[in-house]
Structure formats: C-alpha cells, structure tokens
Amino acid sequence: MAHVLLRHRDIPDLHKFDVYKKNGGFSAFKNAVTKMKPNEVTDVVKNSGLRGRGGAGFPTGMKWSFIDNKNWPHYVVANADESEPGTFKDREIMESNPLQFLEGLAIASYAVGATAAYVYLRGEFWEVAAILDEKIAEMEKAGYLGDNLFGTDYSLKIFTHLGAGAYICGEETALLESLEGKRGQPRVRPPFPPSYGLYGKPTIINNVETFTNVPMILANGADWYKKMGTADSAGVKIFSLSGRVRRPGNYELPFGTTFRELIYGEKYGAGVQDSRTVKAIMPAGASSSLIVVNGDDKVLDTPMDYATVRTLGADLGSASVIVLDDTVDINWVINKTVHFFRHESCGKCTTCREGTHWMRNITDRIHGGSGTQGDVDLLLNVAKQMQGKCLCALGEFSTMAVTTGIERFPQDFTKAVKK
C-alpha cells in the first residue's frame, strides 16, 4: 500500500517544492481557501475520524470546532516538541516530507481562521528548523503563504520557534507558556487552549503527524480515510519501533495491525535480536504501562488501535513501541524511566516534583543492590499515591511503568532485593 504520511518513501525528492507540487501538493489547501467555507473543512476532518497523533487521541475535527469565535485573533500551533523516549516519527516527517506537514498546518489555520501559525520545535531539532524555514520561504515566494492568498481575503504566515530542551513542553499548555517566553510549566485547565491559548487567545494545537494527515484527507475525502484502520481508530499511524528488534525504525501502518506484524514482519521489525522472545512491550514510550508478553501468542496477535490496546492494560499513546526481550530486567527499565521523569519534571506541582524525586531515590536503592522488599512496596505505594493528583500528564505517566512493572513482573524485583 502506498504511504499516506511517509510518502517520501514512495516518491523520491518529495521534500523539493516542485516535486511536491507535481504530486498534487497544495491543491487541497488552494481548494479549501478558494472553494470551501472554514467550517466545511472542519467537517471533512471530523467525518474522517482523524484523532490526535500526539498521544491523547482526541478527535481532531472536534477540537477544531471548539475554537471560540467570539475572541480574536486565533492561532494554530504545531507541536513539534517530539521528546517521548521511543518516538522519532515527527522528525522523519519534517525532514523528508516537510511540505505536506506545512500544507496541513495551513489548512488547519484556514479552518479556524488563524492568520498566524507557529511550529514549536524542540531545541535539539536545530537542523530540522532550518529545513522548515527554507520551505516556508519557498511557499511564501510561490504565493502559498502571505497576504490575500489565491486572490481571497485570507492571509497566513507560519513561523518556527525553537525550544531549548524540556520534555514538558510537549504538554500543550506548557508549550504555550514556553512560546510566550516563560518557563515551560503547564497551566491549570480549564480553560483549554481553544478558548484560552497563546497570548490568551483561542488556539488549536496539534501534533505534526496529525497535521500531515490533513492534506490527504481533504484531497481524497473523509470516506477514503475512514476505510483504513478500525472503527475506533480511523486511518494510518506511524509506529516508531525501537528496542530489541532487528530493524528499528518508523513504519506507517493502518490502525488494527497486530503487534506481531510490526515486530516480526520482514518489512518491519524483522523479529527480535538474537532470536530471543518478547518479554514485554511498551506501546507508548517511557510513559507506557508494561504489557506482559512472555512469548504469549494472544498478546502478540492483538490489533493495535486505541481501544484494543486498552484491553491489555495499557494505552497506545503516540505508538512508540519499545520492545523488551527476555534478557531485559524490568527493575532496570523502571530505573531508567524514573530517572527520565525526575529530570523532566517541571517542578510546578508538588506531587510530581517530590514524587519523582523519591521514586528515583528508592529505585536507585533497589537497582543498586541495597534495597529491601520494603523498598519495593514503598516504591509502589509512592507511585500509587501520585496517581490522579498531578497537574498534568507527566506526573501520571511517570508512575505507569513503575506500578505495572512491579505488579506484572514481581520476580524481577524479588531477585534484586536483599533477603
């Protein structure tokens, strides 16, 4: 099947302006601005069943329809802060198919009446930002960005903005704070960004991959898109596959593809390194609950969509599938994830700031060999106390691998502690 998002893998040089244009590029945007009303664009996206690709899976068209039309100006912001351990899909899109992403961003801006859009990139994406700046300049020159587009009264400018190394800025309200020139700390919600966003104005924030779907949906129709994937999760998804597989990388597949196909398919993961067995899967990067596999066929044959993955006691999130084989010690895994979240906690809410600090101390004790069974119980207790009490998802996510790791792989902790 031809790619919808990673189209550069089918069409050489798709990042080049002329090649992109020759392959239907910008026709969806032009058609939307010249022939469709903004709310008609939103309706198509709504009908396509597209859900946000940043991890939360919120229906995209519905989000756009929440924009407050009594308060102006409006903004659209692309979340290109891709920082979840295990996720590296937005980077490939922006490096190799940047114009499709920018066209999607432009279409979204038209749909909600925004005349300025920002791409917030993580600071490490220095070279990616340079690519986007070049592409934005090309679009301006060709009349796809700027004033009075296609002879209408619609005008749009797109700007890039580099962050400076902070995972929390992937949280949309922290991202807005950062874009406003402050420390990236989440806001108390409600109000949500569609009513109170950038500079206090109505703002739509979507992930890079979400935007990249939009030109194809507009060009081919909502029904075309809905035919791919499952009833719960329409369309295609880029799965970032990492860990102990033979061929790690990004693979675009329809929702509903099984874990087995992704991990063992010859064109995809091509199996586990050294022909070991899969012990556990983290489907949403470091924020995942651990799915117990231990070679169980039923688990490997589970279709990957938002609803079905939930039946395994985990969320699909951003589909950053980390494969752990039977040599991996789960006690070590949670030591790694807790260190990550301790480092990235923004410090605003007590639960997360203190919770990640103490979880780090306890897991270091256990992993360092001086822990007791009491420490394991305490770690689980701290993690559970944090749940439901954090200001944003970061704190909640920091506990997922800890609780599911201890509860689902107790033997890895029993053997690590002093008798």
Next chain:
Amino acid sequence: MSLEKNYSKEIKQILAKYPSENKRSAVMPLLHLAQREEGYVNKAAMQEIAKMLDITETEVASIIGFYTLYHDKKAGKYRMQVCTDLPCALRGADEFMQKLCGNLGIKVGETTEDGLVTLEEVTCLAACDRAPMFQTQGPDGIKYHENMNVDKTMELIQTLKHARGEVK
C-alpha cells in the same frame, strides 16, 4: 560584546516573528543567539536581553536555568551530549558512554584537557532507532551523530580538533 551591535539584523528578524505587544516570546531565540559564540550566556548578554524585552534579569536567568540547552557557565567548545535513555540503552548506549569516557580519559560532566569536548548525558533526542547516538552543541549549532561507535566518535573529535586549528 553587544548583541544589538553584532546581530542587529538577526535580532530584527527574531522580533518580527511575534506580535509587538508579546515581544517576550523572543527570549528563547535571543538566548540561542547569545550563546552562539562562547557556548554560554554571559551576564552582559542576559542584561541586554532583559532590557530589550522589558523583563527582569531574574526572569531571563530563570529561563536559562529551566531549559537544558542554555548554559550560564563556560564548558568545552563542543558539548557532546550522549542519549542514555531507555531505547538507546537497549541498543548499547550505556556501554558506549562508558567506553567513550575511558577513551577520552574523562568522566561524564568533565571536559577534555584541551578544552575541546565536554561529555554530557542527556535524555531522549528522538533518534531511538539509530543508537548509540549523541548531539554536539557548539558554535555551529546542534548536530546529530547517529549509529555511532567509539572509533567513529574519536575520528569526529579529531576532525573537530583540526577544524579548530584552521579557524585560529
């Protein structure tokens, strides 16, 4: 050194990205600019940025402190920032880091004797399929180095050393 004097054109371009009543948004790109030459933001630049954006020096300092890519102290010319997060560690990043320390004769956080490289450990850089990997943060911005091993890294360091010689 005055930012305004050295980078007037770039500063103008940066400020043009944001509504004039929200010029504070420019603090992050201005900080990236301020540390371009020396690898850290010095006190004078901090004061200048605060003045430019009508915010306090403390506010600027709090931004520098919050984000990991901003520095207020001098380090090696290049910061070599190795990702040792879970996905990279599953593909040998910890062993890579250990060997690299041995080869360079420094610990994580330290700088080589010639002042060329400071070795640092960082969290996920969105390159999990190409581990071991690191980025270099230096005068020419941030660059990714993927699918690395110690030999290739030592070669890169040699190249950086020579490049420096040519500049001087």
